[in-house]
Every structure is written in structure tokens, then in C-alpha cells.
Amino acid sequence: MKRSFALVAFLVGCSSAFGFITNGSFENGQVHGPGGPNFNIGGVPAPWTMTSYSPDTYDNTGADGWDLNGIPPYNNMMQGVSAYHGVRFVGFAASPSFGGIAEAFGQQVTGLQIGKRYRVSAATITDNLGRAAPYGGPYTGFGDIDVYYNSQYIGSLLANTLSLTWQVRWFEFTALSTSGFMEYVMVTQGPQPSQPSYRGIDAVEVVPEPMTMLVLGAGVAALMRRRNRA
Numbered sequence: 001m002k003r004s005f006a007l008v009a010f011l012v013g014c015s016s017a018f019g020f021i022t023n024g025s026f027e028n029g030q031v032h033g034p035g036g037p038n039f040n041i042g043g044v045p046a047p048w049t050m051t052s053y054s055p056d057t058y059d060n061t062g063a064d065g066w067d068l069n070g071i072p073p074y075n076n077m078m079q080g081v082s083a084y085h086g087v088r089f090v091g092f093a094a095s096p097s098f099g100g101i102a103e104a105f106g107q108q109v110t111g112l113q114i115g116k117r118y119r120v121s122a123a124t125i126t127d128n129l130g131r132a133a134p135y136g137g138p139y140t141g142f143g144d145i146d147v148y149y150n151s152q153y154i155g156s157l158l159a160n161t162l163s164l165t166w167q168v169r170w171f172e173f174t175a176l177s178t179s180g181f182m183e184y185v186m187v188t189q190g191p192q193p194s195q196p197s198y199r200g201i202d203a204v205e206v207v208p209e210p211m212t213m214l215v216l217g218a219g220v221a222a223l224m225r226r227r228n229r230a
């Protein structure tokens, strides 16, 4: 009976929010710390941290692209885009300009089980309409997002196929350590000469692979039936 409760607690815990990711929808916290704005160039809310250049947080409650931030060349980037979940999402770029940039961000993940399989997923959206030429653009490509766990490449959220349309992308991997830094790296659309790509991301999740969940769910059901018969 105790075991069944533990399993139920585990399942409930994973089905809420975004699994092992905290603030996976970027809805909580100030982008630039206490007292800072909710929207600005170069900022992601905690516990996310920027690891390369400056991913940008968009907030649909007060922003349309980056024009409100006073950078006219970015005017209309992601114009008219609403967040996939809530009111915020993060956008980041990859470009051969400036010697090659691949913006990235991530957070520490804990509580994984070694040898278990997990699904990494997110909703993503690509602005490939050729904007922001002075800032690494014009962005015309559909780049992947490469994901690293403890600095090891574990898979990619493959490129979108539609312009300015949210599409869910995912892959699965086997955890080789219980905790580590999960990093999301924007990449250009290859091959060389690669095309600059700018992509939004929201509803970032890391959850046990659905097959594992089904097996655990069946186990819980069996335990419940056994308990009810007792």
C-alpha cells in the first residue's frame, strides 16, 4: 500500500508543470532580477541562465517584437506571435555573423535516474522572414536546437517546417547521471554557407518517456486493484 502511494505521488509530480524543468514556460520571475523589467534584450528568468550571448524573453502583455525596447532594426521580429503557453516565451539566434554565434541558455536538472529514458520536448516557432539584418540576420533559416546534458550532446529539437507557427518537437535520451546542466543551443540551418536562424521556444519539458509512464501507471492500477480486493 505504501508502495502504491509512492508511485501515485511520483506520477502526479511528473504530470504537473514541466516535469524536471522549473519555469519551463518562462512565466515566473523578473527577467533581470528583482526590480528588473519582465522583457528586455538579453535576459531569461531564473532558474534559467544564459550560457552564450543573449537569448531574449518576449512578453505578450506589453511587447511586440523588440521595438518597445528601442532597437528599430528588430522591429516586428516575431510580430503578432503569442506565447504557446501563458504570456511569455524565449527567442534565440544562430548566425555566421560576428564570427559565428549560437545563442544558448539552460538550467540545472536534478532527480533523474541513471539508465532511465526521458523525453525532452518544447514548442518552438521560427521567424524566417529576413528581419534584423544588422543583428546577425537577415534571419531566413530553419535551424535545429541542440540539447546538451552535462556538456554531452543528447539530441536535437529538429527544425520547424512552417513560418511563425508553433510546432512541438521532442526526442528521448537515456540519463547517464542523476543531475546536470540541461543546455539548449540554437544552431544555424546548414550546410555551409549556413542560414541565420531565429527561433522561439516555450513549454520546455523533461519527463519520463511515455512508455515508462504507461508501465508505471499499469503497476499502480494493479496495486490498487490488489489493495481493493484485500
Ligand SMILES: [Ca+2]
Binding pocket: 024, 025, 026, 027, 083, 084, 085, 086, 087, 088, 089, 202, 203
Ligand atoms: Ca510561456
